[in-house]
Amino acid sequence: MSNVEFITELMTFSRAGPLTQVFVIDALLKQARLVAATPAERFERPMFSGAAWVAAAQEVLDRLEKVYGVARAAEPTQLRSLFAALLDADEIVVDGYETDKVVLTPSLRDPQPFLTTASGSIVEMNDQQLLLTHGEDASTGRFIDIRGEQHSLVLHRLVRTPLRPIDA
Structure with a gap:
């Protein structure tokens, strides 16, 4: 089975019905935003172009915007x-990798604030103003x-919905 057929x-045929379509489009949007916001060199591998990968993500974002009106510029x-x-x-x-550890308060053991990523990178930093979109x-x-060195940053916040009490 090809990717297109899959x-x-x-x-078309999901137990969840049309909700699966919404899920797939939402997943495309989230991944495309993440990749498009990451420097292309983070994706560079032998026989794999990071620039092409980021361009593909940008194309997906452009098409989602055209078809669904997904706003990015505003x-x-x-x-x-x-x-x-x-x-x-x-x-x-950070730079396309989830963080494993974030230390913001200097101590004797860790005098410089830093974070580590799933790729094994250690990024030492000072507090600074940044423009968040x-x-x-x-x-x-x-x-x-x-x-x-400049780093891309994506911050996610979970939406928490309180559970309703169960009627006894």
């Missing part, structure tokens, strides 16, 4: 402290580490 079958922005933004986030992605499911921005 997606067509999934979106998303609100906010100037915010990096550390405050990190503290408020439920999930942090708020989307439907995440905020994106860029910050500079203590070595002067």
